[in-house]
Amino acid sequence: MLLKFTKMHGLGNDFVVVDLITQRFNLKPHHVRKIADRNFGVGCDQLLVVEAPSRPDVDFRYRIFNAEGSEVEQCGNGARCFARFVRDKKLTGNNPIRVETAGGIISLEIDEQKRVRVDMGAPILEPDAIPFIADARATTYTLEADGRDYTVSAISMGNPHVVLQVDDTRYAPVATLGPILEAHGRFPKRVNVGFMQVLDRQRFRLRVFERGVGETLACGSGACAAMVAGVQRGLLDSNATAELNGGELILSWQGEGHPVIMTGPATTVFEGQVRI
Numbered sequence: 471m472l473l474k475f476t477k478m479h480g481l482g483n484d485f486v487v488v489d490l491i492t493q494r495f496n497l498k499p500h501h502v503r504k505i506a507d508r509n510f511g512v513g514c515d516q517l518l519v520v521e522a523p524s525r526p527d528v529d530f531r532y533r534i535f536n537a538e539g540s541e542v543e544q545c546g547n548g549a550r551c552f553a554r555f556v557r558d559k560k561l562t563g564n565n566p567i568r569v570e571t572a573g574g575i576i577s578l579e580i581d582e583q584k585r586v587r588v589d590m591g592a593p594i595l596e597p598d599a600i601p602f603i604a605d606a607r608a609t610t611y612t613l614e615a616d617g618r619d620y621t622v623s624a625i626s627m628g629n630p631h632v633v634l635q636v637d638d639t640r641y642a643p644v645a646t647l648g649p650i651l652e653a654h655g656r657f658p659k660r661v662n663v664g665f666m667q668v669l670d671r672q673r674f675r676l677r678v679f680e681r682g683v684g685e686t687l688a689c690g691s692g693a694c695a696a697m698v699a700g701v702q703r704g705l706l707d708s709n710a711t712a713e714l715n716g717g718e719l720i721l722s723w724q725g726e727g728h729p730v731i732m733t734g735p736a737t738t739v740f741e742g743q744v745r746i
């Protein structure tokens with residue numbers, strides 16, 4: 471079968487987007503791995519699927535697969551690309567667009583500069599719901615890894631994130647500590663690992679070792695989790711800019727129980743068909 475797709479990216483976090491409303495295909499993890507392979511396939515960090523909604527109060531179902539084939543709960547950069555995709559393909563005229571993900575319902579709004587404003591929902595802070603093994607909920611936790619103790623934040627944006635502060639992201643141990651923490655035993659579903667350098671109360675730098683992928687040029691849900699961590703630690707105001715290797719995201723969070731709002735670009739690179 472020839473499967474039509476659109477190659478897109480959000481700040482260099484790249485995606486293959488597949489519309490399974492006008493196409494019929496029973497996507498399996500091994501298909502995802504083949505498509506995501508940068509040598510033998512199309513190549514992407516995540517594969518995003520557009521499906522018809524399973525409930526009347528949303529416009530679409532949005533499914534997310536990491537390059538390794540695992541289906542996950544949320545992808546922030548992907549959400550912005552999802553909005554541009556369904557708009558450009560004329561699958562909806564709604565704005566905002568409501569979509570259901572495995573991590574909850576999110577709202578996507580395309581502005582006049584074609585940036586996308588995503589209501590990512592409220593962060594999940596209860597350890598059991600992240601999931602993260604801890605005796606009680608706290609702003610920070612001590613995590614023992616590789617013979618050292620790290621002070622971390624544990625936050626879910628629908629998908630799990632652990633955030634640690636570094637002095638300079640350029641020298642952060644992303645490649646060495648990232649995979650160790652990704653697979654840490656206190657995260658039963660593994661975890662995305664954010665390395666955050668706070669520059670001032672309205673700006674931080676971030677690198678993310680993503681669960682199921684490795685380091686990406688940007689991580690939208692990771693930027694939201696780092697924003698929450700920074701505000702909780704008293705280091706960031708309620709509006710801040712995240713500087714990622716692939717570019718900048720504008721973030722806003724008014725505090726516990728409120729949604730994190732993320733605004734940024736979404737880019738279409740090319741259209742294609744892949745034999746699968």
Ligand SMILES: N[C@H](CCC[C@H](N)C(=O)O)C(=O)O
Binds near residue numbers: 683690
């Ligand atoms: N690797 C993530 C999914 C993609 C998140 C990221 N690409 C984003 O923009 O939020 C996970 O396993 O939860």
